[in-house]
Amino acid sequence: xxxxxxxxxxxxxxxxxxxxxxxxxxxxxxxxxxxxxxxxxxxxxxxxxxxxxxxxxxxxxxxxxxxxxxxxxxxxxxxxxxxxxxxxxxxxxxxxxxxxxxxxxxxxxxxxxxxxxxxxxxxxxxxxxxxxxxxxxxxxxxxxxxxxxxxxxxxxxxxxxxxxxxxxxxxxxxxxxxxxxxxxxxxxxxxxxxxxxxxxxxxxxxxxxxxxxxxxxxxxxxxxxxxxxxxxxxxxxxxxxxxxxxxxxxxxxxxxxxxxxxxxxxxxxxxxxxxxxxxxxxxxxxxxxxxxxxxxxxxxxxxxxxxxxxxxxxxxxxxxxxxxxxxxxxxxxxxxxxxxxxxxxxxxxxxxxxxxxxxxxxxxxxxxxxxxxxxxxxxxxxxxxxxxxxxxxxxxxxxxxxxxxxxxxxxxxxxxxxxxxxxxxxxxxxxxxxxxxxxxxxxxxxxxxxxxxxxxxxxxxxxxxxxxxxxxxxxxxxxxxxxxxxxxxxxxxxxxxx
Amino acid sequence: xxxxxxxxxxxxxxxxxxxxxxxxxxxxxxxxxxxxxxxxxxxxxxxxxxxxxxxxxxxxxxxxxxxxxxxxxxxxxxxxxxxxxxxxxxxxxxxxxxxxxxxxxxxxxxxxxxxxxxxxxxxxxxxxxxxxxxxxxxxxxxxxxxxxxxxxxxxxxxxxxxxxxxxxxxxxxxxxxxxxxxxxxxxxxxxxxxxxxxxxxxxxxxxxxxxxxxxxxxxxxxxxxxxxxxxxxxxxxxxxxxxxxxxxxxxxxxxxxxxxxxxxxxxxxxxxxxxxxxxxxxxxxxxxxxxxxxxxxxxxxxxxxxxxxxxxxxxxxxxxxxxxxxxxxxxxxxxxxxxxxxxxxxxxxxxxxxxxxxxxxxxxxxxxxxxxxxxxxxxxxxxxxxxxxxxxxxxxxxxxxxxxxxxxxxxxxxxxxxxxxxxxxxxxxxxxxxxxxxxxxxxxxxxxxxxxxxxxxxxxxxxxxxxxxxxxxxxxxxxxxxxxxxxxxxxxxxxxxx
Numbered sequence: 001x002x003x004x005x006x007x008x009x010x011x012x013x014x015x016x017x018x019x020x021x022x023x024x025x026x027x028x029x030x031x032x033x034x035x036x037x038x039x040x041x042x043x044x045x046x047x048x049x050x051x052x053x054x055x056x057x058x059x060x061x062x063x064x065x066x067x068x069x070x071x072x073x074x075x076x077x078x079x080x081x082x083x084x085x086x087x088x089x090x091x092x093x094x095x096x097x098x099x100x101x102x103x104x105x106x107x108x109x110x111x112x113x114x115x116x117x118x119x120x121x122x123x124x125x126x127x128x129x130x131x132x133x134x135x136x137x138x139x140x141x142x143x144x145x146x147x148x149x150x151x152x153x154x155x156x157x158x159x160x161x162x163x164x165x166x167x168x169x170x171x172x173x174x175x176x177x178x179x180x181x182x183x184x185x186x187x188x189x190x191x192x193x194x195x196x197x198x199x200x201x202x203x204x205x206x207x208x209x210x211x212x213x214x215x216x217x218x219x220x221x222x223x224x225x226x227x228x229x230x231x232x233x234x235x236x237x238x239x240x241x242x243x244x245x246x247x248x249x250x251x252x253x254x255x256x257x258x259x260x261x262x263x264x265x266x267x268x269x270x271x272x273x274x275x276x277x278x279x280x281x282x283x284x285x286x287x288x289x290x291x292x293x294x295x296x297x298x299x300x301x302x303x304x305x306x307x308x309x310x311x312x313x314x315x316x317x318x319x320x321x322x323x324x325x326x327x328x329x330x331x332x333x334x335x336x337x338x339x340x341x342x343x344x345x346x347x348x349x350x351x352x353x354x355x356x357x358x359x360x361x362x363x364x365x366x367x368x369x370x371x372x373x374x375x376x377x378x379x380x381x382x383x384x385x386x387x388x389x390x391x392x393x394x395x396x397x398x399x400x401x402x403x404x405x406x407x408x409x410x411x412x413x414x415x416x417x418x419x420x421x422x423x424x425x426x427x428x429x430x431x432x433x434x435x436x437x438x439x440x441x442x443x444x445x446x447x448x449x450x451x452x453x454x455x456x457x458x459x460x461x462x463x464x465x466x467x468x469x470x471x472x473x474x475x476x477x478x479x480x481x482x483x484x485x486x487x488x489x490x491x492x493x494x495x496x497x498x
Numbered sequence: 499x500x501x502x503x504x505x506x507x508x509x510x511x512x513x514x515x516x517x518x519x520x521x522x523x524x525x526x527x528x529x530x531x532x533x534x535x536x537x538x539x540x541x542x543x544x545x546x547x548x549x550x551x552x553x554x555x556x557x558x559x560x561x562x563x564x565x566x567x568x569x570x571x572x573x574x575x576x577x578x579x580x581x582x583x584x585x586x587x588x589x590x591x592x593x594x595x596x597x598x599x600x601x602x603x604x605x606x607x608x609x610x611x612x613x614x615x616x617x618x619x620x621x622x623x624x625x626x627x628x629x630x631x632x633x634x635x636x637x638x639x640x641x642x643x644x645x646x647x648x649x650x651x652x653x654x655x656x657x658x659x660x661x662x663x664x665x666x667x668x669x670x671x672x673x674x675x676x677x678x679x680x681x682x683x684x685x686x687x688x689x690x691x692x693x694x695x696x697x698x699x700x701x702x703x704x705x706x707x708x709x710x711x712x713x714x715x716x717x718x719x720x721x722x723x724x725x726x727x728x729x730x731x732x733x734x735x736x737x738x739x740x741x742x743x744x745x746x747x748x749x750x751x752x753x754x755x756x757x758x759x760x761x762x763x764x765x766x767x768x769x770x771x772x773x774x775x776x777x778x779x780x781x782x783x784x785x786x787x788x789x790x791x792x793x794x795x796x797x798x799x800x801x802x803x804x805x806x807x808x809x810x811x812x813x814x815x816x817x818x819x820x821x822x823x824x825x826x827x828x829x830x831x832x833x834x835x836x837x838x839x840x841x842x843x844x845x846x847x848x849x850x851x852x853x854x855x856x857x858x859x860x861x862x863x864x865x866x867x868x869x870x871x872x873x874x875x876x877x878x879x880x881x882x883x884x885x886x887x888x889x890x891x892x893x894x895x896x897x898x899x900x901x902x903x904x905x906x907x908x909x910x911x912x913x914x915x916x917x918x919x920x921x922x923x924x925x926x927x928x929x930x931x932x933x934x935x936x937x938x939x940x941x942x943x944x945x946x947x948x949x950x951x952x953x954x955x956x957x958x959x960x961x962x963x964x965x966x967x968x969x970x971x972x973x974x975x976x977x978x979x980x981x982x983x984x985x986x987x988x989x990x991x992x993x994x995x996x
Contacts, residue, residue: 007553008551008552008553008556009516009549009550009551009552009553009556010519010549010550010551010552011549012530012548012549012550018507021508025974026974027940027943027944027972027974027975029943030940030943030944030975032510035754050510051507051508051509051510051565052507052508052510053506053507053508054506054507054508054566055505055506055507057555058506058507058556067549068552085978086938086978093756097756097757100630100633100634100757101633101759102634123622123754124621124622124623124626125622125623125625125626125751125754125755126626126755127623128622128623128624128626128627128630129626129627129629129630129755129757131627132598132626132627132630132631132634133630133633133634135598135599135631136598136600136630136631136634136635137634253623256533256621256623257623257624257627258591258595259595259598259627261599440584442528445525445527445528446528474525476523476524476525477528480583480584
């Protein structure tokens with residue numbers, strides 16, 4: 001038996017155990033043949049990657065160290081006795097190998113894999129193998145089975161009402177913060193819209209990051225339910241709600257790999273919405289040259305798959321295809337995007353028109369699911385709620401209920417204006433590149449970092465006119481972002497005549 | 499700038515950098531958005547995974563820690579100034595994504611990927627993605643391109659002779675140590691056979707592990723060339739020779755995933771043999787129910803692919819299909835296998851006949867590539883060299899030249915005899931299970947650990963008779979191995995009549 005010790009190293013997504021090389025009970029080198037080790041104390045069990053320590057100050061021979069993440073997950077005090085064993089590979093790896101070698105999987109096999117993934121039995125390399133084998137080929141039955149399995153390993157929310165609406169954008173468009181406008185409109189009308197959002201993974205801001213500028217978002221499930229009861233809506237981070245733990249793990253590998261297949265996207269989104277107890281779901285598919293979906297044909301195929309899975313799983317799905325040619329709104333990054341959202345809700349004259357218009361369209365469509373509303377009047381009702389200030393008031397109530405941020409977050413003070421290299425008309429703005437610049441500037445972790453767009457597609461510019469301003473809070477970030485932007489601005493300017 | 503510090507943690511295959519959370523120059527959390535960080539000091543550059551330290555004793559704010567592996571690879575003294583930047587993803591990931599989404603790759607694209615893998619630009623998750631996408635589908639042109647690319651990123655050995663022979667077994671059969679008998683026979687005849695072998699990765703012993711019981715095997719390339727010049731042959735570990743660094747990295751992910759496709763196997767083996775300067779290669783494909791290849795049809799397809807790639811790459815390939823129904827020889831594990839090998843070379847009466855016979859067959863086939871030898875007389879010549887003691891003498895010379903082990907390695911003293919549960923005839927021995935038991939007992943790291951087989955397929959046994967003996971050197975290993983063996987011995991005994 002070894003004595004448990006917490007090692008003050010934050011290993012992020014890895015669960016790491018440390019053993020001294022001169023451990024008197026086990027020979028740590030031997031465990032390396034096994035992918036992971038199992039740390040055991042009665043019913044407390046943890047799978048971890050092993051690292052070997054050659055420093056007495058860090059770890060004694062009779063101790064087993066756990067990184068901060070691993071220690072938390074083990075849930076035992078320091079000094080607790082633990083035993084070690086080589087970890088058996090999860091049994092569902094056999095199904096994975098079958099899939100890799102070209103076989104289709106049935107419902108039970110997919111369920112086994114998803115259960116093992118959700119309980120952290122898979123390494124990143126195995127998750128990657130699963131994702132790539134699915135990217136190669138997936139039958140519609142497999143998509144359904146995957147959706148079903150993922151929605152069943154998480155928590156399922158219950159609501160005491162017949163209609164629960166939700167919206168989801170497949171992403172890829174910077175600044176696209178419609179949820180923060182749609183939720184207060186729909187909630188102000190009286191429909192239930194318990195919105196959980198993600199934090200940014202590869203983008204400069206997720207809805208949760210932006211909402212966090214205004215209010216607390218890391219609510220427990222109980223707290224979230226309280227807010228929804230009081231306000232009919234919420235805008236919280238999904239991380240504490242645990243709607244689809246397997247999906248969260250899959251995404252953590254999918255994103256850095258840049259795999260983005262229709263099948264996985266649909267299973268991912270639908271599983272979360274089913275767990276969230278939604279009855280009516282609106283999906284926003286932005287289409288544009290630098291958006292995730294670049295052509296009408298692809299958008300159509302994706303729409304059909306959403307509709308099919310929705311129908312099979314008993315969820316009413318409405319899909320809208322929107323313009324994804326450029327960022328929505330003017331700000332990119334949490335503080336700047338929150339500014340745009342509040343400007344729309346306040347009906348400010350300089351509020352970004354594209355963000356307002358798109359939000360009204362989505363809110364209007366969701367309002368149509370209210371049987372009490374006359375068919376076709378959703379958009380008008382949404383407009384009314386926005387213009388009357390009812391949506392703004394509801395937003396303030398939601399902010400209050402979630403917990404208002406008392407210390408305002410400042411915009412990054414290190415700035416650089418990126419200017420037009422020539423005179424002409426802005427033809428395109430590269431969404432991917434703008435996101436990258438904002439990220440290098442520090443967003444979303446630096447909430448005040450990001451990009452403020454002064455010009456959008458169709459605007460005329462003269463050489464030397466500022467196109468956008470980079471904001472950063474730290475010198476190193478500022479350096480990375482400005483160097484990248486100066487290499488290539490992300491704006492394509494054409495001659496005015498063409 | 500941060501000051502370089504070596505952290506006494508052995509992170510095995512991972513290259514890990516450590517930053518203090520309160521680093522005054524960078525904010526470590528931000529770098530997490532990027533898969534890896536780049537550590538830079540002039541031309542010295544290193545890609546590493548970042549971990550964040552919350553312990554002043556381990557790391558100060560202005561220091562950058564590197565794990566033992568990473569520090570070695572960085573190659574700078576402690577205290578050297580280093581800068582940090584987010585690592586750009588390798589450009590060849592675009593090709594990888596194309597492959598994942600179903601496109602075939604051309605020669606240049608595969609070359610880009612292999613170069614990036616060989617220079618440690620890919621994470622395990624990306625390597626896994628590459629392997630699985632190749633497992634899904636690979637054209638013959640892609641196999642050729644992969645072989646070509648892998649043989650070009652490593653060192654290429656040159657020999658001053660026309661004929662350079664080599665042998666390779668695709669593996670999977672415990673105890674199959676023919677190389678250690680074939681090399682001295684062929685070298686005694688006068689043909690050049692510079693054999694590099696691997697250490698065990700998932701098996702209980704590789705040829706390098708077994709040879710190491712008798713002699714040094716971790717020779718530098720220069721030392722290896724010297725041994726071959728003196729003795730015409732060698733049996734060394736390939737790890738210091740760096741024949742196919744990309745392949746070594748691919749294998750490190752392939753094995754734990756259990757992906758084993760024909761295409762990858764052929765590219766892997768052929769690339770190493772081409773780099774080794776071989777002109778004639780004999781491939782051994784054992785076929786059996788628990789071997790890697792289980793049917794004649796699969797063996798045939800594999801043989802054809804070896805022959806095709808060999809022909810295209812200008813290497814003469816001979817493929818033999820052998821009996822893989824049970825372990826070869828009696829010992830499993832380095833010390834026990836070395837015992838079997840020396841018994842055959844000494845022409846001991848109790849030397850395992852199957853190991854002797856198979857080695858003679860392989861050596862005989864290789865000797866046929868000597869133009870001076872009369873066609874069809876290879877086997878007879880091999881037998882002559884073995885029986886006359888010429889092969890044993892040559893083995894002793896090779897051992898001497900590589901560096902004889904002066905302290906003999908003892909057999910594990912913790913033993914358990916696993917006995918027949920019933921009376922009958924041994925029908926099958928599960929190669930996979932025997933390998934697993936020997937590994938749990940501590941092989942190959944505990945050289946004296948392993949299994950000594952008393953009975954083979956076809957032998958009659960009575961209930962309670964010992965089938966094999968488990969040897970282990972450490973209590974923990976002994977416990978793991980005996981528990982696993984008692985659960986299921988790996989022997990299938992049928993009634994004598996059937």
